[in-house]
Amino acid sequence: MQLTVWTYEGPPHIGAMRIATAMRGLHYVLHAPQGDTYADLLFTMIERREARPPVTYTTFQAQDLGRDTAALFKDAVAEAYARFAPQAMIVGASCTAELIQDDPGGLAKALALPIPVIPLELPAYQKKENWGASETFYRLVRALAGPAVERAPREGRRASCNLLGPTALGFRHRDDLIEIRKILDALGIDVNVVAPLGATPADLGRLGAADFNVVLYPEIARSAAQYLEKTFRQPFTEIVPIGVGATTRFVEAVAALAGVDPAPVLAGAPSRLPWYARSVDSNYLTGKRVFVFGDASHALAIARVATKELGFALVGLGTYTREFAREVRAEAAAHGLEATITDDYLDVEAAIQAAQPELVLGTQMERHVAKRMGLPCAVISAPVHVQDFPARHAPQMGFEGANVLFDTLVHPLMMGLEEHLLGMFREDHEFHDGVGPSHLGAAPRAAGDAVGQAPAGSSHKPAPAPDTAASQAAPIVLDGTAPWAPEAEKELKKIPFFVRGKARANTERFARERNLARITLETLYDAKAHYGR
Amino acid sequence: MNAHAPVQNGGCDVAIHQERGQRAVFCGLTGIVWLHRKIQDAFFLVVGSRTCAHLIQSAAGVMIFAEPRFATAIIDERDLAGLADMNEELDRVVTRLIERRPDIRLLFLVGSCPSEVIKLDLSRAALRLSQRLAPAVRVLNYSGSGIETTFTQGEDACLAALVPEMGESDAADLLIVGALADVVEDQFSRIFAELGLAARFLPARRAGAMPPVGRGTRFLLAQPFLTETARALEERGARRIPAPFPLGAEGTTGWLQAAAEAFGVDPARFEAATAPGRARARKALAAHRERLEGRRVFFFPDSQLEIPLARFLARELGAEPIEIGTPYLHRGHLAAELALLPRGATVVEGQSLDDQLDRCRQARPDLTVCGLGLANPLEAEGLATKWSIELLFTPIQGYEQAGDLAALFARPLDRRARLEV
Numbered sequence A: 001m002q003l004t005v006w007t008y009e010g011p012p013h014i015g016a017m018r019i020a021t022a023m024r025g026l027h028y029v030l031h032a033p034q035g036d037t038y039a040d041l042l043f044t045m046i047e048r049r050e051a052r053p054p055v056t057y058t059t060f061q062a063q064d065l066g067r068d069t070a071a072l073f074k075d076a077v078a079e080a081y082a083r084f085a086p087q088a089m090i091v092g093a094s095c096t097a098e099l100i101q102d103d104p105g106g107l108a109k110a111l112a113l114p115i116p117v118i119p120l121e122l123p124a125y126q127k128k129e130n131w132g133a134s135e136t137f138y139r140l141v142r143a144l145a146g147p148a149v150e151r152a153p154r155e156g157r158r159a160s161c162n163l164l165g166p167t168a169l170g171f172r173h174r175d176d177l178i179e180i181r182k183i184l185d186a187l188g189i190d191v192n193v194v195a196p197l198g199a200t201p202a203d204l205g206r207l208g209a210a211d212f213n214v215v216l217y218p219e220i221a222r223s224a225a226q227y228l229e230k231t232f233r234q235p236f237t238e239i240v241p242i243g244v245g246a247t248t249r250f251v252e253a254v255a256a257l258a259g260v261d262p263a264p265v266l267a268g269a270p271s272r273l274p275w276y277a278r279s280v281d282s283n284y285l286t287g288k289r290v291f292v293f294g295d296a297s298h299a300l301a302i303a304r305v306a307t308k309e310l311g312f313a314l315v316g317l318g319t320y321t322r323e324f325a326r327e328v329r330a331e332a333a334a335h336g337l338e339a340t341i342t343d344d345y346l347d348v349e350a351a352i353q354a355a356q357p358e359l360v361l362g363t364q365m366e367r368h369v370a371k372r373m374g375l376p377c378a379v380i381s382a383p384v385h386v387q388d389f390p391a392r393h394a395p396q397m398g399f400e401g402a403n404v405l406f407d408t409l410v411h412p413l414m415m416g417l418e419e420h421l422l423g424m425f426r427e428d429h430e431f432h433d434g435v436g437p438s439h440l441g442a443a444p445r446a447a448g449d450a451v452g453q454a455p456a457g458s459s460h461k462p463a464p465a466p467d468t469a470a471s472q473a474a475p476i477v478l479d480g481t482a483p484w485a486p487e488a489e490k491e492l493k494k495i496p497f498f499v500r501g502k503a504r505a506n507t508e509r510f511a512r513e514r515n516l517a518r519i520t521l522e523t524l525y526d527a528k529a530h531y532g533r
Numbered sequence B: 001m002n003a004h005a006p007v008q009n010g011g012c013d014v015a016i017h018q019e020r021g022q023r024a025v026f027c028g029l030t031g032i033v034w035l036h037r038k039i040q041d042a043f044f045l046v047v048g049s050r051t052c053a054h055l056i057q058s059a060a061g062v063m064i065f066a067e068p069r070f071a072t073a074i075i076d077e078r079d080l081a082g083l084a085d086m087n088e089e090l091d092r093v094v095t096r097l098i099e100r101r102p103d104i105r106l107l108f109l110v111g112s113c114p115s116e117v118i119k120l121d122l123s124r125a126a127l128r129l130s131q132r133l134a135p136a137v138r139v140l141n142y143s144g145s146g147i148e149t150t151f152t153q154g155e156d157a158c159l160a161a162l163v164p165e166m167g168e169s170d171a172a173d174l175l176i177v178g179a180l181a182d183v184v185e186d187q188f189s190r191i192f193a194e195l196g197l198a199a200r201f202l203p204a205r206r207a208g209a210m211p212p213v214g215r216g217t218r219f220l221l222a223q224p225f226l227t228e229t230a231r232a233l234e235e236r237g238a239r240r241i242p243a244p245f246p247l248g249a250e251g252t253t254g255w256l257q258a259a260a261e262a263f264g265v266d267p268a269r270f271e272a273a274t275a276p277g278r279a280r281a282r283k284a285l286a287a288h289r290e291r292l293e294g295r296r297v298f299f300f301p302d303s304q305l306e307i308p309l310a311r312f313l314a315r316e317l318g319a320e321p322i323e324i325g326t327p328y329l330h331r332g333h334l335a336a337e338l339a340l341l342p343r344g345a346t347v348v349e350g351q352s353l354d355d356q357l358d359r360c361r362q363a364r365p366d367l368t369v370c371g372l373g374l375a376n377p378l379e380a381e382g383l384a385t386k387w388s389i390e391l392l393f394t395p396i397q398g399y400e401q402a403g404d405l406a407a408l409f410a411r412p413l414d415r416r417a418r419l420e421v
Helices: A012-022 A036-046 A069-084 A096-101 A104-110 A128-143 A173-187 A218-232 A244-258 A273-278 A279-284 A296-309 A322-334 A345-355 A364-373 A398-410 A416-424 A485-494 A499-514 A521-531 B028-038 B050-064 B086-100 B113-117 B123-134 B155-167 B180-196 B228-235 B250-261 B267-292 B308-315 B336-341 B354-364 B372-380 B402-418
Strands: A003-006 A028-029 A054-057 A088-093 A116-118 A160-164 A191-196 A214-217 A289-294 A314-318 A359-360 A377-379 B015-021 B040-048 B070-074 B106-111 B138-143 B174-177 B197-202 B218-221 B296-299 B319-324 B346-350 B367-370 B386-387
Touching: A003 B086, A012 A028, A012 A036, A012 A054, A012 A088, A012 A128, A012 A521, A028 A069, A028 A104, A036 A054, A036 B050, A036 B296, A036 B372, A054 A069, A069 A088, A088 A096, A088 A104, A088 A128, A096 B050, A096 B113, A116 A128, A128 A218, A160 A173, A160 A218, A160 A244, A173 A191, A173 A244, A173 A398, A214 A218, A214 A244, A218 A296, A218 A322, A244 A296, A244 A398, A273 A279, A273 A296, A273 A398, A273 B308, A289 A296, A289 A345, A289 B040, A296 A322, A296 A398, A314 A322, A314 A345, A314 A485, A345 A364, A345 B372, A359 A364, A364 A377, A377 A398, A398 B402, A485 A499, A485 A521, A499 A521, B015 B174, B028 B040, B028 B050, B028 B155, B040 B050, B040 B086, B070 B086, B086 B106, B086 B123, B106 B123, B106 B155, B123 B138, B138 B155, B155 B197, B155 B228, B174 B180, B174 B228, B180 B197, B180 B250, B180 B267, B218 B228, B218 B250, B250 B267, B250 B402, B267 B308, B296 B308, B296 B354, B308 B319, B308 B336, B308 B402, B319 B354, B367 B372, B367 B402, B372 B386, B386 B402
Parallel strands: A028 A054, A028 A088, A088 A116, A160 A191, A160 A214, A289 A314, A289 A359, A359 A377, B015 B346, B040 B070, B040 B106, B106 B138, B174 B197, B174 B218, B296 B319, B296 B367, B319 B346, B367 B386
Antiparallel strands: A003 B070
C-alpha cells in the first residue's frame, strides 16, 4: 500500500479514455462501478470539451454483484452499439471490475458485432495513465492498421508521414499540432493521418500508406510507432521538437526521412528566442538556478532549453514517468546531478528544497510547492489545471513554441532591468527586498531580512507562511545549521538581496560540512571564496 | 430495464418512477471533501485504488494542496497477490500517517469499491488500530464505495459510523443532523436559542465533542440523504421530527416550526423569533423571482437535494420543475417535501443516463441542473445549465441564504441574457 494525497497520473483506464475521446467514430465500454464517471469531467471541465467523452460505463452497484455483472456488461455493449453506431469499439475493465473477473473481451466477442471490438488489458494495480494511453493506442493500431502494404514508389510524388501521439487532455497538444503541421507543410511533406487526435478507426486503416512516422509524444506513441516500423517498414523520428535546437534537429530529421531540403525552413530567424536570449536584458538570466520536473519528454526538452537556450543552470531534474527514467537519469548525470525519479510529490518537494533553485519548472503540483516556498515557477508539463488549456494559441513545440517558452520561463523571474533597479535602490523603502516582484503577489520573505528591520543576532527562520496550510510544510532550512554571529548576519545584509539567499545557503552548507559551531564574518568570506563564481 | 415503472406515491400528487441503467453520479468518497472541513481534527484515509485517489483529487480541486486531512492508501499488486499482508500494510500506513499528523484525534478508514470487492475487513482493522492508538486517536470506518453509496450517501455512512460513539443521555434534547456550513449552523443556533431550545449538532466540529443521544432526544434532519444515520439514531432511542428541509423561506420555517411544535414552543414566541428572517428572505427572493418565474427546470439525479430544491424553485420562485431526478428516494423522510411539490411534477428515482438525456433534449428545459460531466456538453447543445455540486459546497440552508440559493439558479440565465457573442 502506498500513502497518497496527490497523484501525477490517473489509473490506466483514464489513458484509454484519452485515446477514445481524442478519436472520432470510436466508442469505449468500460466495466466500472457507479462513481467512475467522475472521469468525464476531466474532459468536459479541464479541457472544456463540448461533448461527453464517447464512453459508456456499466456503473454496477452492490446489488448487481450478487447477480450477473457479465450480463450487465453485455447489455451495455449492445446498447452502446445500437445508440452510437461506432466504426469500432474498445472494451475493458476499471480497477474494481478487474477484481470481479468478468472477461470484457470474451463477453463482447460473444455478441458478434459487425465492427471490430478491441479488448484492452490495463492492469490497474501496476500501471498508470500514460501507460494506459500508450497501450490503448498500440492495441488500436495493431488491430486496425491492417496487414503490410506496398507503397507507391517515391519518385515524382511528395513524401507523406503520420503524426502520432496527440491525445485528449494532452498538455498543449492542440497547438503543438498546428505548429508541426506548419513545418511539414513548409517542407513539402504531406500529412497522411494524425492519430489519435481527430482520427477515426478507418483512418487508422490508412496508416500504412505513409512513408514514415513522426512521434510527437513518445510516452503515448512510441510502442505504436515501433509496431508500424516492423509491419510497414516505416522509419520514425521521436525527437521532441521543444526549443529552437530540438526543433532544428527535428526539421533536419524529418527532412532526411522525406528526402527534402530543410534549408528553406531553417533559413532566416524562424524563432525570436535566440535574439531575445542574446539581448542584454537577458544577461541576468545567466546561471539562474532552475529545477525541472514533469513527464519525461517535457522535462528533458525543457532542461535543454533552460540550459542551452536561456543560459540557466540546471540544479535539479526529475520525472514521474518511470518508463523513461533511463533517459532522464542520463541527462541529469550530464549536469552532474542525480535525477529525481518519483511519483511522490513529497519527494519532489524535498528535492526542490535541497536544490535551492531560483526558478521551478514543473507541473500544477510544483506550482503549488513553489508558491509555498515563495519561488517563481512556470508550468511545463501535465498534470495541469484548466488555465493551462488556454483559449489563445500557446504551443510548446516548433519555432512559435520556442517564443512561447521564452515568455513563459522568463516572466515569473524579475526581468533584468527591474532586478537592477531593485538592487540599486534597495535602501529605498519602496524597493526593499521584502516587497518582491509585483507579479508574484505577496511573495513570502523573512520579515527580518528586510533592510533596517533585522534585530541584531536574529537567527534565520523559514519564510512566514502565506496561509496556515503552509505552516505545516517542512522548514526550508535543514536542522543542524550553526547560528550566525551578529556581525556576520549584518554583513550578509549588505550583499544584494538577489544573491543573498544563495550566499546564506552556501555559507550554511560550508559551516555544516566543517562542523563549525558558529558562522562568523570569516566563515562568510571563506565560503564565498570556496564557492566563488 | 429502462422503462418507467410507476411506483406507489403515497397519496401525493406527483408521479414517481424508477429507472435503471447507466448512472452518471459521484461515489460516496466525494463526501470527504466537505466532511473533513467540518470535523476539524478528523482524518479520512481511503483504502482503495489509484482511481479513488484520482477521483478525490479531481473533486477537491486546489484544496488538495492545503495539507488536507484526507489521503488514499493505494492497494497495489503486492497486496492483491498476497505478497504483503494487507492488514500489516494498513497498520504501517496508518502509523506513518499519525506520526506525520499528530494533531489527528479521529481517523476514518473509508472503504472503496476495491476494498469492498476483495472484502478487506476495515471494521476489524479500525477496532485493532483503535486499541493500538488509544487514547490519542479513535479509529472508525465506513464505506464510501460507488457500489454502495451515491455522492452524499457518503456523509450518511460517515455520520452513521459516529452514532455509536455518541454518549448516552435521556435528557429532552434537540439534535440537528447533517453537516452544515459553520455560518449556517451558527444562524440556526441563534434562532433555536431564541425559541428557548438548546440545539446540538451532528457532526460536531471536533471529534471529542459529539453530542449525546438517548430516549429523550428528538432529532431534525438538516439534509435529505441521512437514511442510515436516522436509523442508527432511532436504534438508540431518539425520535425523528418529520419536517421539510430548511431550503428557502418556506422550508426553513417549516423545519423550525416542526422543532418548535415538538418542544411545545409558544406560537407567539416562534413568530417573534422567525419573523425578521422570513421578511429578509422574502425580500432577497423577490430580486430573483422575475428571472425564474415560469422557467421549466429539469433535474438530473445527484445528491437527493433535488426534491427540496424543486419544491423551493416551484413554490417560492414560480419555476416549473418538469422532471426531478434523484439517485435515491426515502419516501418517509421526504414525505413533507413530496406533499409540497406542484401537481404534475415527475420524480424519477435512479437513472438511465442516455434515456434521460433523450428526455431532457426533447423537453428543452429553460434550466437543467446536472453534474459537471454533462453541463458543458448540454450548454454546447444550447441548454442553460446549473452544475449541481456547487449546491453541496455553498451555504444554502436557512433564511439568510435563501437569496443566495435563488441566485445560484438565476445566474446561468442572467449570464445567457448578457452574452452577445
